[in-house]
Amino acid sequence: MANKKVKVVVLALLPVLALGWLALRAFENSAAYYYTISEAQAQEVQDQKLRLKGQLVKDSVSYNSTIPLLEFALADEDSQVEAAYEGVLPDNFHHAEEVIVEGKFNAQGKFVVSKLMLQCPSKYEGEE
Amino acid sequence: MHYLGLISLYLSCAFTLLALYAGTRPEAARHKLARRASSLSVAAVVISTLALVAAFVTSDFRLAYVARNSARSLSLIYKVSGLWAGQSGSLLLWLFIMSLFTIAVQKSRGLREVGLDVPVNVVINSVRLLFMLLLVFVISPFEVLQNPPYNGSGLNPMLQSLGMVVHPPLLFLGFSGFAVPFAVTVAQLWAGGRFDAWLELSRPWALFAWLFLTAGIVTGGQWAYNELGWGGYWAWDPVENASLFPWLTGTALVLTLQLSKGYPGRKVWSYILIVLSFALTIFATFLTRGGVLDSVHAFSGGPLGPIFMAVLAAILIFASALAYWRRGAFRGDGHGQVGFHGLLGWGVQGGVVLLLLLLAGVLFGTMFPLLSRAVVGREIVLDESFFNQVTVPLFLVLFALMALSPVLAKGGRGLRPLLRAAGIPVLLGALTGLYVYVAAGGGLAVSAAFAIAALGLAAHLGSLVWPGEKGFKLGSTAVHVGVLLMLVGVAGSSVFTDEIFISVEPGEVFHFGEYQVGYTGLTTRYGVDRYTVSTTLSLARNGTSVGELASAKTFWENRTQPSTKVGVFSTIKEDLYLNLAGWEGQAAQLHLERFALVSWIWFGAWLAYFGAALSLFRLASVGKLHKQVKARWQRTS
Incomplete structure (x- = not known):
């Protein structure tokens, strides 16, 4: 009887351990830390994947469609950060107010964006 | 028209309350009344939904919801689909679909013969009542504007696609479909006794929900691929994951319900999966509407999040309490159902374990920002x-x-x-x-x-x-x-992917993969409220023309953002995917990608739908099931 119980526990534990191992292994390169812009500015965290959320500074946007390279600035109450995104200008970019960017700071203190997410104020209440 | 919609909603509330009252009386004589009241409440919901559709079709911008999600210039199909372009309309559509299930339950011979149709509808009507109350008191689609605009602000161009016409209704059919197995199970356990027909009676409903949820998820991915222009169909975004949760448990449920008797815990697992699948559809709504996680889908927050969280908690507590109260019903391994057995049975159980591990992994990853905020005080997002x-x-x-x-x-x-x-x-x-x-x-x-x-x-x-x-x-x-x-x-x-970003002059021909791609220039078309810049590339392979690839950018009068239509040239081997990124004069910047085997x-997916539909027809048309269930019911009661 006790033997059977041990067997059941081991059998139940095995998949859980497998999942834990997978998750732990996957965690390393995929975690992005949420920072406010002032925090990110103050700490100058390099080589760490970050996620920043800020207001798009409207007159900071420049887009070179031949490379294509999109440059803009994000701001919160008391700081501002320059960001660059190598990719096609998203349709709703100029319309966005709040922008979430994921990426890393380069040596010049510019935020190199690997993933760009936009939140639009009103129009896109919509569906998935 | 909108008064009709609103009054119908109130009426449906009243009829549903009556149906709940009559349905929970012990006297069987009341069941007739319960059925009638249910039918009337369904009719009221149908009228209410049609009233909103009519408001969309006639461009009645006195309604705030219509003004926000429609415009006069839209074609009829997008006027109608404006119904589910926003939150309150989606909720009404969900209620509408759930109401159709109420009728289906009443018409189900299997349920009716064992006297379960009324108790099952008591459960479904409780869920429907919640939706009605939300629609009446929290986010009404019939809210009236004091100064109606001449024209509505239009439907988001990204939602003006066939994918967005079919994706939400399919998803809601799947979501609300899982309410039926839950209702069948709860109703039967509540009634008590050793009779365990819920295992068999849930089967067709679970398969139905699975079919439509699968179709809903796939069409969502297809829409993203064809409309959003980043060339993907799945991004592990919280909103996508939310629809995957009930799919994982639903798949496990469809498999578990087909196990033969003799597998330990078959009943308990079926129960757990039935409850989880239903609860996760509610959880999905909480995630997508609650504004708790950042999503590229950028849903607005609103009052629905906390309400759905409370409902979720109530469902889980209720289901646990019910299972504890009726724990006797889970003894034994059920009746002599013939299904998966032997090695296949164990394989299926292995599959169920894997599906649950997948659920745990995806759930953990999706909720990690909230977990990490609670534990280390900083949100950490897993990509x-x-x-x-x-x-x-x-x-x-x-x-x-x-x-x-x-x-x-x-x-x-x-x-x-x-x-x-x-x-x-x-x-x-x-x-x-x-x-x-x-x-x-x-x-x-x-x-x-x-x-x-x-x-x-x-x-x-x-x-x-x-x-x-x-x-x-x-x-x-x-x-x-x-x-x-x-x-x-x-x-x-x-x-197996490949991409180029290229600037081309008219008349230029370049090579991409095994294709010779020709660019002739840009054309501009003007519409009432928009102008569109488009290009059509010619595609040739080994010197012979094989087709065209077109992409366009449309600029709207009343929107600051343009909308890009990507071009897809699909063969069995690979897709060519074109995004018109920009232009200077007649020189265009093109982003071309290749994705193998898309x-x-x-x-x-079509083959899978076909297979599931075929199984569903077999399951639903076999009169044997009803006879077996009824015979056993007469034996055990």
């Missing part, structure tokens, strides 16, 4: 690579089990027949995997995926050609083969 690394190995083992299922079914006793049945498929799989690994440089996971797909296709086709006595039914075979084709498409399109995903 796609986390989800891929966790889920790919689990999915591969799951699909390997699925690929082997015909072999397991034939296995019988002893190793020898098993090996004989597995021999050729395993050999084919190994050769395919080796080829992809060595010759195509696919990497380990992708080679494994191709190997599993080849193995599975061989095994399933073999079982179709030489069915023997333990061959699979056509429906299950089609679902499995469809999923394997999707596996090929997903594996191929995630690795069309296999959509074709595989």
Whole structure:
């Protein structure tokens, strides 16, 4: 009887351990830390994947469609950060107010964006 | 018109309350009243929904919801689909679909013969009542504007596509479909007794919900691929994951319900999966509407989040309490259902474990920002690579089990027949995997995926050609083969890709893959409230023309953002994917991508729908089920 119980526990534990191992292994390169812009500015965290959320500074946007390279600035109450995104200008970019960017700071203190997410104020209440 | 809609909603509340009252009376005489009241409340919901549709079709911008999500210039189909372009309309559509289930339950012979239709509808009506109250008191789609605008602000251009016309209704059909197995189970456990027909009676409903949820998820991905322009169909975004949760448990449920008697815990697991599938549809709504997680879908927050969280908690507590109260009903292994048994049964149970591990992994990853905020005080987001690394190995083992299922079914006793049945498929799989690994440089996971797909296709086709006595039914075979084709498409399109970003002058011809691509220039068209800049590329292979590829950018008068229509040229081997990124004069900047085997995903999905629909028809049309259930009911009560 006790033997059977041990067997059941081991059998139940095995998949859980497998999942834990997978998750732990996957965690390393995929975690992005949420920072406010002032925090990110103050700490100058390099080589760490970050996620920043800020207001798009409207007159900071420049887009070179031949490379294509999109440059803009994000701001919160008391700081501002320059960001660059190598990719096609998203349709709703100029319309966005709040922008979430994921990426890393380069040596010049510019935020190199690997993933760009936009939140639009009103129009896109919509569906998935 | 909108008064009609609003009054109907109030009426449906009243009728539903009456149906709940009459349905919970012990006297059977009241059941007639309960059925009538249910039907009337459904009629009221239908009228209310039609009233909102009518407001959309006639461009009645006195309604705030219509003004926000429609415009005069829209074509009829997008006027109608404006119904589910926002939150309150989606909720009304959900209520509408749930109401159709109320009627289906009343018409179900199986449920009616054992006297369960009224109790089942008591449960469904409780859920419907919640939606009605939300629609009346929290987010009404019939809110009236004091100064109605002449024109509405229009439907988001991204939502003006066929994908967005069909995706939400399919998803809601799937979501609300899982309410029925839950209702059947709860109603029967509540009634008590040793009778456990809920296992069989839930089956067609669970399969129905699975079919539509699958279709809803796939069409969502297809829409993203064809409309959003980033060339993907799945991004592990919280909103996408939310629809995956009930799909994972729903798949596990459909499988578990087909186990033969004799598997330990069959009843308990069925119950857990039924409750989880339903609860996770509510949780999905909480996640997508609650504004608790950042999503590229950028849903607005609003009051629905906390309400759905409370409902979720109530469901889980209620279901646990009910299971504890009726714990006697879970003893034994149920009646003599003939289904998966032997090796196949154990394989299926392994699959269920994997599906639950997938659920745990995806749930953990999705909720991690909230977890980390609670534990270390900083939000940490896990990106796609986390989800891929966790889920790919689990999915591969799951699909390997699925690929082997015909072999397991034939296995019988002893190793020898098993090996004989597995021999050729395993050999084919190994050769395919080796080829992809060595010759195509696919990497380990992708080679494994191709190997599993080849193995599975061989095994399933073999079982179709030489069915023997333990061959699979056509429906299950089609679902499995469809999923394997999707596996090929997903594996191929995630690795074998290529892209160029190029500036071209009119008249220029360039090479991409095996295609000669010709650019002739841009054309501009003006519409009432928009102008569109478009280009059409000519495609040729070995000097012969094979087709065209068009992409366009539209600028709208009343919107600051343009909308880009990507061009897709699809063959069985690969998709060419064009995004008109920008231009200066007649020189255009083009973003061209190649994704291998994408069309296999959509074709595989169609095959899976076909298979599931076939199984569903068989299940629903077999009168035997009703007779068996009824006979047993008479014996046990």
